Amino acid sequence: SGGRAGAAMAAEADPTALPPNVPWWGHYLGDGVEAHPYGKPSEYEAHVVRRNVPWLTATTESSVNFTPIHELHGFVTPNGLCFERHHGGAPSLNPADYRLMINGLVDRPMIFSMEDILRFPPVSRFHFLECAANSGMEWRGAQLNGVQYTHGMIHCVQYTGVPLKVILDQVGVKPNGTWLMAEGGDASGMNRSFPLEKALDDAILAYAMNGEMLRPENGYPLRLVLPGWEGNMWVKWIRRIEVGDQPWFAREETSKYTDLLDNGKARYFTWEMDAKSVITGPCPEKPVLRKGINQIKGLAWSGRGRVKEVHVSTDGGRNWMQARLPDPVLPKCLTCFNAEFEWHGEEVLLQSRVVDDTGYVQPTMAALQKVRGVNSIYHNNAIQTWLVNQTGEVENVRLG
């Protein structure tokens, strides 16, 4: 996958296009405004796509693909590149056929159409969505040689929708209603429990991402948004919310999304995504191509709040410097960082480390393994190491 790096850039320049010559596009007309009613990226960006790992799952309908985070700039993920995780494939359904049901411990069980949902007052918020299994293949050692695969189960968009609280106000939660269960309408019927407090705090029933209606693969026409919490809970194609007085212990919160520790016990209800950061360039897909000043670019985030600091190291964690955090830095949202490093052809061990505004510090893999062992699958937020070798190639390595 390193070979794909900078495909667009690698091509030889056409001398007739370079100064002092005027290139063809300086003489002749380009496309008119009727050509692309809905636009698309440049033909020279065709390598910027989601990719999946065929050997990872039995079937592509219950599988995952990965956001090419090494090709992104800024903290917004374009909708076409948001990683997908389905358990029964991504259905494309007619919003006229869509209904949301709320039942259980409520004064009035209700059904809402999309027309209803769109008539509530909207909110719009930027939030990252990270799969709890992001970096899950890396617990035992450096396995996948590309940041798209090690860290690409994440995206960040502006969601627009109705605060879940507003919908709960319509049905009236009974005094003994303390837990909610969200259920998908797709062929996996994905269901997850979450406490009422989260619903009243910042949960959103979102119908739009980055300005337009959700894409089919992201839950069109309606999904749950639980800011800062693991992506599996953000039920897509949501058809029903039930209010109860206890959690459900659904398959996705027992068989899956529980974190097995070394002693054979497993943590459950591990909702929050711990603060995490990764360098997205240089990385295996983005080798160091020149000596002298280079930029380290990356992404940091925290499910508990705002990114406060990001530190970068070029010597495997012995010495650290502060990275720049271009504003705006928003809570539970991806945050870009960058810093310079000079390279003169020596081997370099690149790392980044985030500290969030609760004081949480991104741990080393050794620290994480000490508490959790290597069987947790989920919630690997360890510091990532990239080895830059003497030719500028970059490898995913594990230090010890």
Next chain:
Amino acid sequence: SGGRAGAAMAAEADPTALPPNVPWWGHYLGDGVEAHPYGKPSEYEAHVVRRNVPWLTATTESSVNFTPIHELHGFVTPNGLCFERHHGGAPSLNPADYRLMINGLVDRPMIFSMEDILRFPPVSRFHFLECAANSGMEWRGAQLNGVQYTHGMIHCVQYTGVPLKVILDQVGVKPNGTWLMAEGGDASGMNRSFPLEKALDDAILAYAMNGEMLRPENGYPLRLVLPGWEGNMWVKWIRRIEVGDQPWFAREETSKYTDLLDNGKARYFTWEMDAKSVITGPCPEKPVLRKGINQIKGLAWSGRGRVKEVHVSTDGGRNWMQARLPDPVLPKCLTCFNAEFEWHGEEVLLQSRVVDDTGYVQPTMAALQKVRGVNSIYHNNAIQTWLVNQTGEVENVRLG
């Protein structure tokens, strides 16, 4: 165009998909993760596209199309829907062939490749881009019956790029360098002058929008971003910046983009976009479909800073109420507003009015015409009136 309203919603629901029935997508698998390496909107959103007005211009290569702002949610415009304005069509060029030249009153005339540009430390900012001619067809009266056409020459994305200041630091501006000229590399060679202060303040040479590289029609691989200033100046496919000691008075800042007043004199160098707002629902494309509570949704912005307040009126401006402004409210960025209104089948005159943090108040068309006449073409930021008739249809009207 009112007839297209809510096309997706208008379809009859399929009873076999509604509760208590389980719809087909609850039984059978959807698309797998390999299906769409770069995703696209739902087939039920096919009506959400840019549209152009064929009679407006002689040729589609020197023309404009319009963002469907009535179909947007939140303040981010998806890249595929950002309105286009070209003067020689939109070329698709290979970034390997791209060069940026800086010359004129500089210590060292220089040339940068895209590889160079991508190696500078990036910044990422959300900014609206409004064409100075947005609403330009409405000076003499209500002409186009759709908010996409009256107000759709605007979009708002997260730009990532290099502060122009950083590039100027590389070449060294001579002490007598006070003006800059940006020049496009396309077949229109668009050139515009702007003062050095703007370059040092917040100008960006942007290569990405909403996380991915610019779309060809938005200037791929590099464009100028002048936050808050008229879109024409945001030179696309930028090939050259010259530093000088006086403005150029190029064709686009004399023949065009000067604002003719009633007395035959014309204002020049009218760069800032005055604060403006518009209701994007209800609007001609989005009729009022039910009696009772409805949402007024809209967009507000200011080229001078942050939106402070938005007021909405249902009686043509006699009485106003405060609209909600869901956070985040960012400077020189679109800002969403919403407010409720009850409708019982009566005629209603909807208006919105923005006040920005400099205290600037969006004027009425009468107030604007009093100072400017009707020949200005550009910078029409008057309060827009929508008439809701007794059947809920919405019309673009002029009050007097």
Next chain:
Amino acid sequence: ADLDPGKPYDLGRDATPEEVAGWDIDVLPDGTGALVGQGTPAEGEAIFMAQCAVCHGEFGEGVDRYPVLFGGEDTLASRDPVKTPGSYWPYASTLVDYIYRAMPFGQAQTLTPDQAYALTAYLLYINFVLDDEDFVLSNETIGAVEMPNRDGFIRDDRPDAQPETVCMTACDVPTQVVGRARIVDVTPDDDETAGLSLE
């Protein structure tokens, strides 16, 4: 102009009991809400062979990378934990809930409740949770089934793994390269070798 807390928007409509019944399929650990129905391991075996074994194997051993549904006792603290209903799942309710809502894969919610109970009973039987192949598992009895790993779970006690101080210079950390993804060599587009999966 903040959101009115508790404001009724006069949007949406009552859900009828029939409508709720069609979609309200979830089962709580104690059996609350369980669909009315029943089935035995013996009945379940036949259905399993017909509708499930193609993916999960005749003995629940899992074909290809499809999930393994039996075994795994005493593996949870090992280097190769095998998580099955028998070895891992804390509640039997989860099985009938999941099978009814999601299986067979690609034909979800086509089983009858009776079939779902029978299949649950069969899976509990091959996992030695039930020992009578004629045990009648039903909405009445599902909540009382005791799963082997019922006490295998602890509530989230993060944040964890925190350093005592945030070291910025001359930090004492190992910097030897002890593993390389290149050598593991399972990255797509490289070759067809498979790595350690998530399932």
Next chain:
Amino acid sequence: ADLDPGKPYDLGRDATPEEVAGWDIDVLPDGTGALVGQGTPAEGEAIFMAQCAVCHGEFGEGVDRYPVLFGGEDTLASRDPVKTPGSYWPYASTLVDYIYRAMPFGQAQTLTPDQAYALTAYLLYINFVLDDEDFVLSNETIGAVEMPNRDGFIRDDRPDAQPETVCMTACDVPTQVVGRARIVDVTPDDDETAGLSLE
């Protein structure tokens, strides 16, 4: 860790004088920077007929909605202002700059500098700015041409049109509907009628 002001990043390279010469085509009002070349109205007429008239008309009157290039005197304060180089443009430099960089439409930067001066001279001639069809317009003389509307421009004096107070209730504003887009009837998809354009 803010951006280092003035930091040299060692990126990019010198532009050679030849490279700059190929792209540095702009002309300032006083003629500074003008490409070396010359041409007369008489020479320009022939080129105009061959390369420009198809869109702009033989007399610069504009075909279809392509721009009108002559006339418009004394229309700027009228209800129908016609903005042409003669009636509106403050500097002749802008003409040669624009023609060379952008015309003919679809074959930009294919003219020679001499052709661009000749075409500029021709347009100034038909707009009565030049009265001698053999006047030699060149990089030497372009800065001295005086345009009729040179003093027709004022510097931006906005913000304007501001109310004295921000009225919130019982505001005294007219609310009669005096114009309706529906009646003007030029919205696309409605019919083929054309409205008042921007050009």
